Amino acid sequence: MTFEHNTLDQVTTWVKAGHVSDFPEDGGSSILYKDQQIAVFNFTTINKWFATQNLCPHKKQMILARGIIGTQGEEQTPKVACPYHKKTFSLETGENLNGCEDSITTFPIKIEDDTVFVGLVEEK
Amino acid sequence: MARIVIVGNGMVSYKLCEKLVEKNSSASITVIGEEPRPAYDRVHLSAYFEDENADKLTMAPKDWYDGNGINLITSEKVSQINREEQYVTTHTNSKYEYDYLVLATGSSAFVPPIKGVEKKGVFVYRTIEDLEMMMAYGKKASSAAVLGGGLLGLEAAKAAIDMNLKTSVVEFAPRLMPRQIDEEGGLLLKNKMEDLGIDILLGKATSNIEGEEEMTGMAFSDGTSLDVDMLIISAGIRPRDELGKEAGLEVAERGGFVVNSLMQTSDEKIFAVGECASYENMIYGLVAPGYDMAEVVAEQIANDNKEYTFTGCDMSTKLKLIGVDVASFGDPFCDNIPHYPISINDKKNGIYKRINVDLEGKKLLGGILIGDADDYNMLHQMFINEMALPPHPQDLIIKSSGEEGGAGMGVDALPDTAQVCSCENVSKGDICCSIKDDGVTDINGIKAATKAGTGCGGCLPMVNNILEDTLASMGTVVRKEICEHFPYTRQEMFDLIKVNEIKSYTELLEKYGSGGGCETCKPLVGSLLASIWNDLILKESTIQDTNDRFLANIQKGGSYSVVPRIPGGEITPDKLIVIGEVAKEFDLYTKITGGQRIDLFGARLNDLPLIWERLVDAGFESGHAYGKSLRTVKSCVGSTWCRFGLHDSVGFAIEVENRYKGLRSPHKLKGGVSGCIRECAEARGKDFGIIATEKGWNLYVGGNGGANPKHAVLLAGDIDKETVIKYLDRYLMFYIKTAEPLQRTAPWQEKLEGGIDYLKQVICEDSLGIGEQLENDMKILIAHYTCEWKAAINDPEMRKRFTHFSNDDSHDPTQKFKRERGQRFPVAW
Numbered sequence: 017m018t019f020e021h022n023t024l025d026q027v028t029t030w031v032k033a034g035h036v037s038d039f040p041e042d043g044g045s046s047i048l049y050k051d052q053q054i055a056v057f058n059f060t061t062i063n064k065w066f067a068t069q070n071l072c073p074h075k076k077q078m079i080l081a082r083g084i085i086g087t088q089g090e091e092q093t094p095k096v097a098c099p100y101h102k103k104t105f106s107l108e109t110g111e112n113l114n115g116c117e118d119s120i121t122t123f124p125i126k127i128e129d130d131t132v133f134v135g136l137v138e139e140k
Numbered sequence: 141m142a143r144i145v146i147v148g149n150g151m152v153s154y155k156l157c158e159k160l161v162e163k164n165s166s167a168s169i170t171v172i173g174e175e176p177r178p179a180y181d182r183v184h185l186s187a188y189f190e191d192e193n194a195d196k197l198t199m200a201p202k203d204w205y206d207g208n209g210i211n212l213i214t215s216e217k218v219s220q221i222n223r224e225e226q227y228v229t230t231h232t233n234s235k236y237e238y239d240y241l242v243l244a245t246g247s248s249a250f251v252p253p254i255k256g257v258e259k260k261g262v263f264v265y266r267t268i269e270d271l272e273m274m275m276a277y278g279k280k281a282s283s284a285a286v287l288g289g290g291l292l293g294l295e296a297a298k299a300a301i302d303m304n305l306k307t308s309v310v311e312f313a314p315r316l317m318p319r320q321i322d323e324e325g326g327l328l329l330k331n332k333m334e335d336l337g338i339d340i341l342l343g344k345a346t347s348n349i350e351g352e353e354e355m356t357g358m359a360f361s362d363g364t365s366l367d368v369d370m371l372i373i374s375a376g377i378r379p380r381d382e383l384g385k386e387a388g389l390e391v392a393e394r395g396g397f398v399v400n401s402l403m404q405t406s407d408e409k410i411f412a413v414g415e416c417a418s419y420e421n422m423i424y425g426l427v428a429p430g431y432d433m434a435e436v437v438a439e440q441i442a443n444d445n446k447e448y449t450f451t452g453c454d455m456s457t458k459l460k461l462i463g464v465d466v467a468s469f470g471d472p473f474c475d476n477i478p479h480y481p482i483s484i485n486d487k488k489n490g491i492y493k494r495i496n497v498d499l500e501g502k503k504l505l506g507g508i509l510i511g512d513a514d515d516y517n518m519l520h521q522m523f524i525n526e527m528a529l530p531p532h533p534q535d536l537i538i539k540s541s542g543e544e545g546g547a548g549m550g551v552d553a554l555p556d557t558a559q560v561c562s563c564e565n566v567s568k569g570d571i572c573c574s575i576k577d578d579g580v581t582d583i584n585g586i587k588a589a590t591k592a593g594t595g596c597g598g599c600l601p602m603v604n605n606i607l608e609d610t611l612a613s614m615g616t617v618v619r620k621e622i623c624e625h626f627p628y629t630r631q632e633m634f635d636l637i638k639v640n641e642i643k644s645y646t647e648l649l650e651k652y653g654s655g656g657g658c659e660t661c662k663p664l665v666g667s668l669l670a671s672i673w674n675d676l677i678l679k680e681s682t683i684q685d686t687n688d689r690f691l692a693n694i695q696k697g698g699s700y701s702v703v704p705r706i707p708g709g710e711i712t713p714d715k716l717i718v719i720g721e722v723a724k725e726f727d728l729y730t731k732i733t734g735g736q737r738i739d740l741f742g743a744r745l746n747d748l749p750l751i752w753e754r755l756v757d758a759g760f761e762s763g764h765a766y767g768k769s770l771r772t773v774k775s776c777v778g779s780t781w782c783r784f785g786l787h788d789s790v791g792f793a794i795e796v797e798n799r800y801k802g803l804r805s806p807h808k809l810k811g812g813v814s815g816c817i818r819e820c821a822e823a824r825g826k827d828f829g830i831i832a833t834e835k836g837w838n839l840y841v842g843g844n845g846g847a848n849p850k851h852a853v854l855l856a857g858d859i860d861k862e863t864v865i866k867y868l869d870r871y872l873m874f875y876i877k878t879a880e881p882l883q884r885t886a887p888w889q890e891k892l893e894g895g896i897d898y899l900k901q902v903i904c905e906d907s908l909g910i911g912e913q914l915e916n917d918m919k920i921l922i923a924h925y926t927c928e929w930k931a932a933i934n935d936p937e938m939r940k941r942f943t944h945f946s947n948d949d950s951h952d953p954t955q956k957f958k959r960e961r962g963q964r965f966p967v968a969w
Contacts, residue, residue: 038946042646042657043682045946053954056946061649061656075969077698078944078954082686086658089624097659099686099694104659 021110024124027135033067036130044096046070046081047134054123054134055081057107059094062087066107067123067134072098074117080105088113142167144441145228145238147218147383149173151182152414152430153244154199159434161208163442169210170236172228174217175267178202183427183596186295188271189302197268221387223407240409242437243384243397247377247415247425252287256349261370265296274372278303281369285309285358287346288374289316294461296374297338301462308339308366310358312375315342320457320468324485325508328492332464332511335490341366379416379423392418401449403436411437419450427595428562429453435565454524454562458509458516458598464490465513470506470523471496479505482534486511493537495519502529509537517602518551521558530897551605552613552893560602563595568606575610583607622881623660625653630664630806630881637665638672645669645683663688664881667768670804671876674924676931677767677804678938687766690942691928692748697955697966698944700748701741702728703765704755705801708775708793708813709736718758726751729963734845735772735810737763742964744951745944752929761927764802768882770809773797774822778815779832785815786832792861793821796830799865800872802925806879806888809872810844824852827885828868836860841871841899842889850886853896856904866915870903873914 031054033039033047039058046055053070070078083096085107094107103117110119124135144160144167146153153171160169173179180197188197195201205212217231227237249264251257261281263274278284284300286293289311300307309316315326316333330340341360348359349371357367379396383389390398390406396418403411413433415425424430432453439445456469471477474496483494491511498505504523509516519536521527530536554560556569574580574589586603587593593600621627626648628636633648642648645665649657662683670677681689692700704719719738723730726747728740743751765771775793779785793813803809812823813830823829829840835858843852856867879888892898901907932938944952956967 034947040682040941045941046944048945048948048950051953053945053952059656061646077696077969078952079686079698082689082694084659084662084683084685085656086625086662087656088658092655094656095658102659 021119022121022123022135022137024135026137027124028138029136030126030133031136033125033132033134036127036132039132042085044081044083044085046078049134049136052136053078055083055096056125056132056134057081057085057096059085059107062092062094064094065125065127065132066094066096067125068096068105068107068110069121071120072100072103073112073120074098074103074115075100080120142239142441143237144169144240144242145236146171146242146244147228148244148246148380148414148416149175149179149212149214150244150246150414151179151199151427152246152434153242154179155431156242156244156413156434156438157205157208157210158200159438160442161210163438165438165442167240167441170213170238171205171210172213172216172218172230172236174215175269176215177268178205178212178214180268182266185265185268185271186299186302188268189275189299192275194268218383221383221389221410223387223410226409238409240411240441243405243410243412243416244414245380245383245416247379247423249373250376250378251373252346252375254346254349256351256355257373259349259351259355260353261351261355262349263370263372265292265299265372265374271299274299274370275303277370278305281305283307283368284370284372285366285368286372286374288376289313289340289342290319290374290376291317291457291459291461293374294333296372297333298462300372301336301338305370306339307337308341308368309333310341310344310346310360310366312345313342316340317466320472321466321508321510322473322494324483325492325494325510328485328487328490328510329461329464329466331487332490333462336462338462377415377423377425379418381416384412392421394418394421394423396423399450401436401451402440402446403433403450411440413437419452422452424453424455426453426455426457428565429455431563431595432565456520456523456562458513458520459596465509465511465516467509467513467516467520468507469516469520470504472506472508474505477505482537484538495533495537497529497533501533503527504529504533507537514601517560517599521554521560521602525555525558527553535897551602551609554606560606561590561592561595561599563599564591564593566590566592571603571606572610575607576614581607581611622664623658625649625655625657625661628652630668631878633665634668634672634877637668643669643673643675644680646680657683659685667804667806667881670769671921674802674804674921676926676928678928678932678935678941681938681941690745690748691762691766691932692743693766695741695966696969697957698952699742699744699955699966701739701765702743702748702751702755703733703737703739703763704760705763705797706737706772707797707801708773708790710775710790710794715758715760718754718760722751722754725754727964729965733765733772736774737765737772739765742957742966744955745942746949746951749933749939749942753933756927756930756933761801762929764928768805768807770797770800770803770805770811773800773811773813774826775813776815776818776820778813782815784818786834787815787837789813789815789821789830789832792830792837795861796865796868799922800868802928803872803876803921805872805876807882807884809885825849826852828852828871830864833858837864839864839867842885842896844884844886848886852886853889855896855900867903869918870911870914871899873918874902874910877914877917 031049041060044057055070057066085096095104097104104113105120110122179199218228219231220229249266283306285308286296289309316329345361347361350357359365381391384397397405397412399417414430436450439448458467479496495507496505558568570590663685666683686694733739773793773796775790778789810826811828812821812826814821814823815832825843829852831838838857839855840852841855957964
């Protein structure tokens with residue numbers, strides 16, 4: 017999977033990820049859409065939602081959704097730490113914050129009537 | 141501008157120049173040395189044999205003198221002093237006028253009046269030229285004798301060995317180094333020297349050096365003789381005071397210019413420093429006092445300061461003689477002083493240590509260390525600073541095996557005024573300043589900034605300890621704070637949570653933190669909350685590391701491993717069968733762990749509750765292999781089966797494991813119980829180890845295996861079970877409360893000020909009066925224990941988290957396994 021930072025205007029499909037209660041507070045869970053695994057994070061403390069690829073680029077494990085989330089620096093960059101080796105990635109830009117791993121893909125996300133939607137770019 | 145003429149260019153002469161330069165003295169300085177090269181390090185002369193590189197020994201090259209406006213004249217010998225007109229003349233009839241004259245002529249080797257001493261093959265050991273001549277002669281020799289078994293003699297013996305000569309040392313006294321070490325020490329040193337192939341002849345007075353033109357042997361007054369090709373005389377030094385005699389300066393009975401505490405000779409325009417000066421009838425044959433004398437003179441010349449005086453000097457010394465550590469300090473003999481000597485003589489390992497303690501047991505009077513002088517710096521400091529001794533002074537020299545010695549006396553116990561480097565007179569405070577204020581971070585930086593360790597180098601281990609200690613103390617200030625979200629130490633966080641009855645991470649972050657938290661503070665707070673309230677960690681699962689979040693150990697491929705608790709390693713056949721059946725059903729790889737349990741690998745997230753449902757049904761509980769918490773208490777089979785066993789180690793291990801199961805701590809905790817001294821449970825390799833004795837149990841604490849193995853040390857001996865439990869409650873709680881994050885018991889214990897002795901006071905003697913509090917805290921934790929897995933499978937909300945996808949029941953389709961040796965393995969990543 018190559019890195020993309022999917023922006024709102026590129027979204028072709030909004031995929032229903034689940035009810036907000038399916039995602040633990042200040043944590044994440046992964047969803048399966050076709051053969052794609054997407055990590056969805058419910059960052060309650062800063063009242064934001066994020067979606068990224070579930071694969072950690074370091075050891076190519078489907079794991080990021082199980083990582084601890086937090087913020088970094090004065091800009092309060094939201095991030096997720098991979099459970100395996102604590103590689104951290106920005107939840108906004110997908111950039112690896114503590115090393116030189118490949119960036120991860122991030123997806124737009126929205127909540128409507130307590131339902132979580134992830135925005136994907138699908139080939140027509 | 142004052143004109144200073146310094147006669148002689150040895151180490152002390154150089155040091156005087158250096159100090160004058162440092163003090164920005166405006167004086168014009170002329171140094172006249174008779175040797176062909178600038179001053180060099182005579183202390184390490186034998187190093188010249190290793191590479192014949194004189195430059196390495198040079199104190200400072202000729203350029204240094206030029207660059208600092210010092211007129212250095214080499215190969216020129218001052219032959220006369222004209223005190224009235226204040227000038228000196230040299231053997232080439234050059235004339236140098238002075239306002240102040242400093243005599244730094246040093247000493248020459250003392251050559252005893254033995255018949256035949258003028259023969260070829262007889263050398264003294266003093267200068268690089270002496271060495272060069274010896275080496276040239278040594279090429280055609282096959283054996284050498286050294287006359288004199290003192291410090292220098294043994295150094296010379298090393299030189300002879302380096303020349304590949306069969307070497308003997310001949311000493312008049314009945315033991316080696318008679319001025320520094322006692323009989324027992326001398327004997328041990330003799331054995332060590334003999335092990336190195338050096339013959340030691342004691343109590344021998346040489347009556348004749350035999351041979352025609354070249355020497356061929358030595359004859360002794362007892363009628364014996366020694367066939368030997370060359371002789372190196374190292375029988376002491378003679379101050380070079382011949383200039384003074386002619387000039388009418390007062391010379392001491394045993395030689396040397398008589399000086400006062402300002403280093404003035406009987407002519408106040410003339411100073412004498414180093415080995416040519418006799419202060420209170422004493423010649424100081426070491427470099428450190430010489431440097432001190434140089435300071436006295438430099439202060440007078442540069443700053444007109446007559447307050448700084450020489451008051452004699454401690455003759456303590458530590459050296460490596462042919463690879464053998466030898467040190468003595470203070471009064472090594474205390475022949476006429478009431479004292480208690482405490483000594484160990486470990487003949488097996490070749491270690492002899494003796495300390496002399498005053499009758500009240502309060503301070504050190506002196507001591508001797510041979511074979512292992514690691515404690516020298518600390519002991520010397522205790523002596524110099526008259527520091528109070530620990531309750532058991534023998535701890536200062538007796539180490540229990542595998543343990544750092546010194547009764548927990550760390551360098552932090554030293555006052556800032558303690559002189560660490562005696563050669564350069566550098567105090568602990570100077571060193572700390574260079575680290576704290578000038579940002580020095582390594583030994584070379586300290587050498588450059590303070591000159592500490594640039595003389596004999598003997599203080600370097602201590603300088604290094606001070607460096608590490610100071611850096612650590614500074615580092616802790618920086619490292620102490622948990623992370624950017626909480627400006628507190630772990631201990632402060634512990635108190636905040638406890639005192640304010642904080643029950644969740646979110647609450648703590650809101651009240652005391654900032655930002656959104658991170659992977660450092662979240663699990664840490666999770667651990668603290670569990671350590672304090674022992675509430676279910678799954679109530680706030682997303683602050684936990686993945687292992688705690690899913691109550692299992694993550695492994696390659698995103699699968700987990702499962703370890704049911706098997707207290708003390710005791711398990712019924714029925715339970716074994718259940719484990720086997722579960723493993724079979726879920727296709728789990730099984731392996732016996734080091735802690736006497738069974739690990740089931742390859743469990744998929746969705747299967748974890750199903751697996752545990754079966755295990756809990758069969759009476760198993762979580763083994764907490766995933767947590768920073770009590771893992772196992774390993775046991776040997778004990779008195780129930782074993783013919784050597786003294787008590788029931790298995791029963792006790794089960795009791796202890798069940799008591800502390802689920803206990804969350806700064807790092808993982810392991811225990812062990814052995815039924816006798818054979819220690820089959822390897823209990824001393826654990827955080828706490830309990831070993832049966834005839835009278836009860838010994839309790840050891842602070843051991844671990846891993847990358848940096850440590851043996852646990854004895855906290856209390858021959859105590860009953862109740863006391864073991866009481867002390868363990870206190871110990872573990874004290875550790876949980878005060879350790880750094882992810883710090884195991886061993887490093888925590890090492891960092892405790894006062895070490896194990898302090899710990900004994902706190903735990904066994906309740907010196908802080910917190911024993912009961914610690915016990916109560918532990919009781920609360922024990923009362924709140926619940927099996928996390930039992931709780932998880934019975935709570936639908938918690939249980940629902942154990943899925944890979946929140947929108948699909950399937951396993952992670954990317955997980956891949958293979959089969960090997962009849963079991964299922966993950967594919968390599």
